Amino acid sequence: MNEITIGFIGLGLIGGSIAKTIRRIIPEYRLLAYDIDTANLKLAQTEGVIDEIYCEINHEFSRCDFIFLCAPVSDNCENLLLLKPYLKPSCILTDVGSVKSDIHKKIMKTGQEKMFIGGHPMAGSEKIGYQNASAYLIENVYYLLTPSDSVSETKISVMIKLIASLGAIPLILSFSEHDKVTANISHLPHILASSLVNYIKESDNNLGIMKTVAAGGFKDITRIASSSPYMWQQICLSNKAPILTALKGYIKYLTQIKKELEQSSKDNLYDFFNSAREYRNSFSSASTGPIKKSYEVYCDIVDETGQIASLAGILAKNNISIKNIGIIHNREFEEGVLRIEFYNENATSRAIELLRKYHYTVYERS
Ligand SMILES: NC(=O)C1=CN([C@@H]2O[C@H](COP(=O)(O)OP(=O)(O)OC[C@H]3O[C@@H](n4cnc5c(N)ncnc54)[C@H](O)[C@@H]3O)[C@@H](O)[C@H]2O)C=CC1
Numbered sequence: 025m026n027e028i029t030i031g032f033i034g035l036g037l038i039g040g041s042i043a044k045t046i047r048r049i050i051p052e053y054r055l056l057a058y059d060i061d062t063a064n065l066k067l068a069q070t071e072g073v074i075d076e077i078y079c080e081i082n083h084e085f086s087r088c089d090f091i092f093l094c095a096p097v098s099d100n101c102e103n104l105l106l107l108k109p110y111l112k113p114s115c116i117l118t119d120v121g122s123v124k125s126d127i128h129k130k131i132m133k134t135g136q137e138k139m140f141i142g143g144h145p146m147a148g149s150e151k152i153g154y155q156n157a158s159a160y161l162i163e164n165v166y167y168l169l170t171p172s173d174s175v176s177e178t179k180i181s182v183m184i185k186l187i188a189s190l191g192a193i194p195l196i197l198s199f200s201e202h203d204k205v206t207a208n209i210s211h212l213p214h215i216l217a218s219s220l221v222n223y224i225k226e227s228d229n230n231l232g233i234m235k236t237v238a239a240g241g242f243k244d245i246t247r248i249a250s251s252s253p254y255m256w257q258q259i260c261l262s263n264k265a266p267i268l269t270a271l272k273g274y275i276k277y278l279t280q281i282k283k284e285l286e287q288s289s290k291d292n293l294y295d296f297f298n299s300a301r302e303y304r305n306s307f308s309s310a311s312t313g314p315i316k317k318s319y320e321v322y323c324d325i326v327d328e329t330g331q332i333a334s335l336a337g338i339l340a341k342n343n344i345s346i347k348n349i350g351i352i353h354n355r356e357f358e359e360g361v362l363r364i365e366f367y368n369e370n371a372t373s374r375a376i377e378l379l380r381k382y383h384y385t386v387y388e389r390s
């Protein structure tokens with residue numbers, strides 16, 4: 025088989041993670057990248073992730089069998105025209121942007137429908153840039169695909185195969201359905217997280233007491249407020265109408281709960297929390313959710329030198345890789361515990377079994 029060549033236009037958190045995943049799973053593929061930030065490109069080349077780096081979009085990309093547009097959404101739209109003269113007809117052009125309607129409209133304008141299949145991995149984080157990219161970010165998560173109307177079935181099945189081979193779960197949607205869904209389950213939550221943080225900033229006293237005592241719940245639901253403001257500015261502007269509809273629907277809920285509280289409607293307040301609890305508990309705890317599951321366990325550990333090293337040694341001897349490790353202190357674990365994160369479900373369950381065998385107290389959190 026001829027060598028497959030894949031190009032990346034933008035190599036930050038998502039582009040970098042897809043490139044690292046390809047390098048991990050299909051190391052023989054040739055990877056090319058362009059990014060406005062040359063430091064990213066140089067790092068990726070030094071790490072052996074990208075084979076060829078370019079400081080402009082040029083004829084080198086005409087060798088690509090796939091091109092992933094991985095810049096913020098409106099930059100992806102602008103890069104389409106710059107790429108157009110170089111793409112071979114058999115190339116599959118895709119993107120990873122969080123919004124799909126604008127890029128599909130631009131694709132129709134530029135006459136590139138026969139090669140475009142929109143893409144959107146439902147995984148990510150509040151972190152920014154290639155330095156935070158991970159070869160496991162898209163493992164076992166939904167990867168939404170929005171093929172153009174005139175792209176061939178062959179191209180669609182090749183794309184589905186590639187995404188599945190990278191360990192993600194391809195799911196086809198129309199671009200308008202995509203934007204409605206993501207407005208509700210991704211864009212609205214990001215707006216809520218940021219508005220909650222802004223509200224607390226405004227309400228706190230000058231010693232920052234709220235900020236100091238904010239507990240797990242606040243931190244859980246506002247983590248995504250640390251995301252890139254530039255990326256979210258672009259997402260909001262690009263998906264304005266569906267986000268406004270979602271906000272309107274959500275504000276209705278807030279108004280309703282405000283009324284029920286004002287009226288001390290005991291039963292309605294109970295129903296409000298109970299219906300949310302039941303529906304939230306019905307979400308799959310398997311990794312295929314809108315939010316990627318993190319494989320973490322918590323473990324009591326004696327506060328003595330060498331304790332972390334001996335636990336890590338047990339895992340290493342059994343070929344279990346640790347993704348992240350560190351002591352945490354919060355109210356749930358009053359004494360402080362060791363938080364250990366693994367790469368996948370299998371490693372997590374093997375580690376739990378092993379550590380318990382060595383008489384460690386291990387906690388799992390759903
Ligand atoms: N961050 C997340 O959790 C997720 C982001 N996305 C989408 O992925 C895309 C990329 O986001 P991230 O990787 O998170 O952002 P990022 O900020 O980590 O990376 C963006 C990269 O694009 C480069 N870039 C900016 N303008 C460019 C241009 N005109 N041409 C070429 N490169 C350019 C930047 O230098 C940077 O390396 C966005 O469209 C976003 O909507 C999709 C799923 C999750």
Ligand SMILES: O=C(O)C(=O)Cc1ccc(O)cc1
Pocket residue numbers: 121122145146147148149150210248315316
């Ligand atoms: O960090 C998280 O939990 C996210 O929600 C990340 C994210 C951001 C943007 C997307 O389009 C998809 C996923």
